[in-house]
Amino acid sequence: QKLRQTTGGNSPPATPRQRCQLKPTGLLDTRGGSGILSGDIAAVEIAHQAAPGEIVIAEADGHVTVKEFQMFEGRPRLVPRNASMQPLAPQKSLRIIGVVRGIVRTFRPRQPARLS
Numbered sequence: 001q002k003l004r005q006t007t008g009g010n011s012p013p014a015t016p017r018q019r020c021q022l023k024p025t026g027l028l029d030t031r032g033g034s035g036i037l038s039g040d041i042a043a044v045e046i047a048h049q050a051a052p053g054e055i056v057i058a059e060a061d062g063h064v065t066v067k068e069f070q071m072f073e074g075r076p077r078l079v080p081r082n083a084s085m086q087p088l089a090p091q092k093s094l095r096i097i098g099v100v101r102g103i104v105r106t107f108r109p110r111q112p113a114r115l116s
Helices: none
Strands: 004-006 019-022 041-046 055-060 063-072 075-079 093-104
Touching: 019 093, 055 075, 063 093
Parallel strands: 004 093
Antiparallel strands: 019 041, 041 093, 055 063, 055 093, 063 075
16 A cells, blocks of 8 residues: 555645644653643644654544654654654555644642641
């Protein structure tokens, strides 16, 4: 089977300024080393291409994920920032949705300790 890379299908071409915010959910283990924590909001630049080393939102073989984009032997790989997890080498399709450009984190004050 050949890998089918798409550049957005029927969607209009992205301009460099199109951005959105996403709240990643799911397993934190896969992105732990990227600095993305539970409850964070990712500031994403809509893009259909990525440079090696960039953290991307991608659809790989029908599943959406947040991982580091890399090339290995001429083929794209999505690499989790957690070294104990295996890279994802899409078999059928890969579509880059966007590139993470920043993180928004809300700090909440801790509840004061109750004195007895």
